[in-house]
Amino acid sequence: MEKHHLLRRDPNWHPNGCNLCGQLGHQAANCPNGTINWRQIYGDEAFIMRQPIYYSDIQERIQLKEDGMKDLEARAQAYAKTKAEELGLNWAEIMARAEELRNKDPSEVIPKVAAAAGDELPPGWAVATDPNGRQYFWHKKTQKVQWERPTEDTPIS
Structure with a gap:
């Protein structure tokens, strides 16, 4: 009870x-x-008592979802292939490059910010990378963000 x-x-x-x-x-x-x-x-x-949900019903729903995802992936690839042909790109090269990147270690693919001895940022500044791989700089205290590399005489406001 x-x-x-x-x-x-x-x-x-x-x-x-x-x-x-x-x-x-x-x-x-x-x-x-x-x-x-x-x-x-x-x-x-x-x-009124509801019908029970059996394990086989759950498995059937999961299988339908997986089948739907496979269909969606096939349609997405067909669309991408059509767009690549419209732009004059070689689909086989694109897929080979994608497979090459898929098999690489992520630390090799993501660009690293290597600061040389003379390339150090002024105190309080940090560097970050946007989703497109471009670097931007931000001041930690003021949260100011800029695309240009800061210098010692960059105003902080």
């Missing part, structure tokens, strides 16, 4: 009795002695 039912029930009532009045023979939804008409509030639908 659920805890909220135990808290509201009289401990002398039979465990299989109605949760509202404690009498055997009916449930709270059909209680003639209760003060709340649950059927009127929630309707008959709330008191």
Whole structure:
């Protein structure tokens, strides 16, 4: 029995009795002695047992989703191939380059910011890379962002 039912029930009532009045023979939804008409509030639908969901149904839904994703991927590749042909690009080269990048270590693909001895930033500045691989600079304290590399005499405002 659920805890909220135990808290509201009289401990002398039979465990299989109605949760509202404690009498055997009916449930709270059909209680003639209760003060709340649950059927009127929630309707008959709330008191009908729902069909169970079986593991095979879940597996079927997962398989349908995977099939849909495979179809979507095939259509996306067909669209990309058509666009590449329209632009005069070689689809085989694009796919070979993609496979080459897929097999590389991510640290090799992502451009690293290598600061040479004379290329150090002024104090308080940091460098970051946007999603397109371009570097930008920002001042840590003021949160000022700029594309140009800061110098010692760059104003901080």
